[in-house]
Amino acid sequence: MTVVLRMLLGRILSLVPLLLGVILFVFVVMRFSPVDPAMAAFDGANATQAQLDQFRRENGLLDPLPVQYVRFVWHLVQGDFGHSVITRQPVGEIIATALPLTVQLTLLGLGIALVVSLLLGVTSALFRDRWPDQLIRVVTLAGLAAPAFWIALLLVQWLAVGQGLFPTSGYISPNDSFTGWLNSLTLPAISLALPVAAQLTRVIRTSMVEELDKDYVRTARGGGLPPVVVVGRNVLRNALVTPLTVLGLRVGYLLGGAVVIETMFALPGMGQNMIQAVLDGDTAKVQGFVITIATGFVLVNLIVDVLYLIVNPRLRSHS
Structure with missing residues (x-):
């Protein structure tokens, strides 16, 4: 295996912990934010305590944080970004449009x-x-x-x-x-x-x-x-x-x-939708948009790394 291929494989393998770290960061920030998804879903004052508790149970918001994180990652692996708490529309469809x-x-x-x-x-x-x-x-x-x-x-x-x-x-x-x-x-x-x-x-x-x-x-x-x-x-x-x-x-x-x-x-686009999601307190949309943009940034840097490996004459001379 040439030096270029070994370095390229190393770059690709390093993406896995990097993306998991990004997902963990976004998850923790959103879980500890003052925004309550249940309050946002029912517009706060228009919901009873029983409705808020039921929403939290149905969406797993009362589970321990490690359980929520594992479930969140598992859904992401399957391409499921969840549903908007405001419109109930799948976040993946919103992202695909924006x-x-x-x-x-x-x-x-x-x-x-x-x-x-x-x-x-x-x-x-x-x-x-x-x-x-x-x-x-x-x-x-x-x-x-x-x-x-x-x-x-x-x-x-x-x-x-x-x-x-x-x-x-x-x-x-x-x-x-x-x-x-x-x-x-x-x-x-x-x-x-x-x-x-x-x-x-x-x-x-x-x-x-x-x-x-x-x-x-x-x-x-x-x-x-x-x-x-x-x-x-x-x-x-x-x-x-x-x-x-x-x-x-x-x-x-x-x-x-x-x-x-x-x-x-x-x-x-993604930017305007993300800002509106922040204003609405729509945590599922914010998570989906931020993770998508972060993933795009990581993939772009991988492409740049590949181009760098291709055009760098020093690396080609050691292949």
């Missing part, structure tokens, strides 16, 4: 962030210490300092309200209109992407500068190879190894930022 929008928003934001960061990072490195580099440094510093919700407010004020180019809120399915779908997600995706692009730009610039200073680059240039070939075939490929390690964490930022951005733009 998750695609959040995935679309995250992927669109990631795509924008990657394109912008590659263009700015490579340009900044190639024009090191000259005016394009200085300008890009200032722009990325501003991007790092600006939170996503503030960028969203500026974009809405400028491009939606001021210019009327994009809608201020709402979502259109790509099945109904691809143009309408793109318009409805453009501003939210840009709001999420710019802070991520700012950080990735700085990482890509630093990694590119380190590669450009290495001996093999000077040798290739001295041998008469065009700069485009040297940068595109060798420097850029080697320089992207380090940014890949940062990318996984930034995708987690995109998933977390979607919670706020979806609420601001009235997008019926």
Whole structure:
């Protein structure tokens, strides 16, 4: 078995205790929260004590916590996230409806962030210490300092309200209109992407500068190879190894930022549903949404680890 396969197997096996830890954390936080699922289900004042006690017995809320946890994990393994205490709808169905929008928003934001960061990072490195580099440094510093919700407010004020180019809120399915779908997600995706692009730009610039200073680059240039070939075939490929390690964490930022951005733009994704579930005291929905987002974050980092193992020349040379 090669080094890459052994490391990949180790990454996959490490997911099991990690996911169990996430599930345990969510379970404990929700069980010790001041929210009473029985009170939320009956709207508190409209329920008698007998009804509240019956609800707790039927849903196993009076069982010892270890028993509740084992039952909770067993149901999750079977794909059962429970039922909403407000609407009685299966949480899995709600997640299946809301998750695609959040995935679309995250992927669109990631795509924008990657394109912008590659263009700015490579340009900044190639024009090191000259005016394009200085300008890009200032722009990325501003991007790092600006939170996503503030960028969203500026974009809405400028491009939606001021210019009327994009809608201020709402979502259109790509099945109904691809143009309408793109318009409805453009501003939210840009709001999420710019802070991520700012950080990735700085990482890509630093990694590119380190590669450009290495001996093999000077040798290739001295041998008469065009700069485009040297940068595109060798420097850029080697320089992207380090940014890949940062990318996984930034995708987690995109998933977390979607919670706020979806609420601001009235997008019926995971974020808006989760905030509404918190306001309603719907613990089953909160648990399902948080575990789904955490699992997505873990899986994305696994994919990034796989890409890192594939593109890292040191690991390939030891295979």
